[in-house]
Amino acid sequence: MSDQGTTLDRDSGGPLSGIVVADFSRVLAGPYCTMLLADLGATVIKVEGPTGDDTRQWKPPQRDGESTYYLGVNRGKHGLQLDMKNPDDLQTAYRLIDTADVFIENYKPGGLEKFGLDEASVAQRWPRLVHASITGFGTQGGASLPGYDLLAQAVSGMMDLTGSADGPPQRMGVALFDVVTGLHAAVGILAALRERETSGQGQHLSLDLLSSALSGLANQTSGYVGAGNVPHRMGNEHPSLFPYGPFDTNDGQLVICVGNDAQFRVLAGELGRPELAEDPKFSTMPERNRHRSELRGIIEDVLRGRGSDAWFRQLREAGLPCSPILDVAGGVDFAHELGLEPVVYAGSDDDAVPGIKNPIGFSRTQVSYSKRPPGVDQDREAILDWLAQRADHGTGSPFEQTTAE
Structure with missing residues (x-):
């Protein structure tokens, strides 16, 4: 034109x-x-x-x-x-x-x-x-x-x-x-x-x-039309992944996202509990999902020993997907810190x-x-x-x- x-x-x-x-x-x-x-x-x-x-x-x-x-x-x-x-x-x-x-x-x-x-x-x-x-x-x-x-x-x-x-x-x-x-x-x-x-x-x-x-x-509608699965409310839990969500520390919560077994091995090591990755109850994603309540208790017992910020720095340096839970202002500020110029x-x-x-x-x-x-x-x-x-x-x-x- x-x-x-x-x-x-x-x-x-x-x-x-x-x-x-x-x-x-x-x-x-x-x-x-x-x-x-x-x-x-x-x-x-x-x-x-x-x-x-x-x-x-x-x-x-x-x-x-x-x-x-x-x-x-x-x-x-x-x-x-x-x-x-x-x-x-x-x-x-x-x-x-x-x-x-x-x-x-x-x-x-x-x-x-x-x-x-x-x-x-x-x-x-x-x-x-x-x-x-x-x-x-x-x-x-x-x-x-x-x-x-x-x-x-x-x-x-x-x-x-x-x-x-x-x-x-x-x-x-x-x-x-x-x-x-x-x-x-x-x-x-x-x-x-x-x-x-x-x-x-x-x-x-x-x-x-x-x-x-x-x-x-x-994935939620796909699970229904493909497998007849009707999902239900799980709060902050993920139906197919664990650990995946917020976990208690001694001053708040930290979001940890483990998407595969290799990441879980890293998490177990950073928590000082490397044997968790070899435990048959936790070594694979399906087993971690089946035993999520027990595993949550073990993870949070360790995380409560320090604050969210300290754990965030440590796990981030280890290459694990994790983040603090921020409000909208914090989210914009964090994007600034990362150089994203939001x-x-x-x-x-x-x-x-x-x-x-x-x-x-x-x-x-x-x-x-x-x-x-x-x-x-x-x-x-x-x-x-x-x-x-x-x-x-x-x-x-x-x-x-x-x-x-």
Whole structure:
């Protein structure tokens, strides 16, 4: 796509430079996906309805009056507010999609049909467009279910798996399946763009929280569909590995992860109990799992002789996977200590917003954090001017051709 001289068209230097994304999504799954695409250089136009993205009101916490929930998943985007019940705004939506490579939305199933933006209408009007739809539970039996992450945690089995063995089910501390769905959406969009290079055709992508949740449960759902095993809450225990989890020391807990017999031999030696690795009850993973209660008692008897930090340093130097249990602040600080530089600033120096960096590192192209999350309708004039310029230069409607009647 050619440079028409506006900030929206400038070469970002990222691997997705030149890709235009019309982002009609809200809350977390869609915005997380499109933030990743913006980080990688795509031009993302965030379209909000008359009341704005719900997450703008999700406070606390807040930074200078703005919700950090909203700020955390919307950097790099250009903001435009549209009321699609207004004919002029609906035409603006069409003009935006005219110039886009990707159209992403998370409306309720059927919610866009009255605007001519349902799957069939989009495919006919914009046959080269990649159209991604995110729902909570699909478009058939679950079409009427609201797409909240907590509901997906509840019905997928995640809550039943989370918490103490003798306690009630627990939600996770983050809307994980929204994030997983956003990641799946980004992968699907990139795949569809790649396929379009050879076929010349766009396509519709459908994603839902429950399918992403069942996929994300990985070994737990695999154990059920492959072996009929219905897992149960085990607190911090792992169903297939031991020692694997937090263990008591004399001033707290230390997480130790033993994934094979060789690592267990190292642990036994560091604990001053090398004979444990030769004991038939503990020498193999299946036997350690069978005798985990006895082995836990032996390990914690030794660990209680010193503090967590001392054990962490010793076991880490021995090459054993282990870690202290930190709060979120400690986690960010630990990443700093490791040289991972987890915090980035989006925007110019005078209004930059801190956030967590995109975790993908490229050796040649770059990740961009040049634009802070937009305010409501912040970039209207620039976007409308950009759309007009693209139309004047013949690039405004690259996908207008429809199939023959």
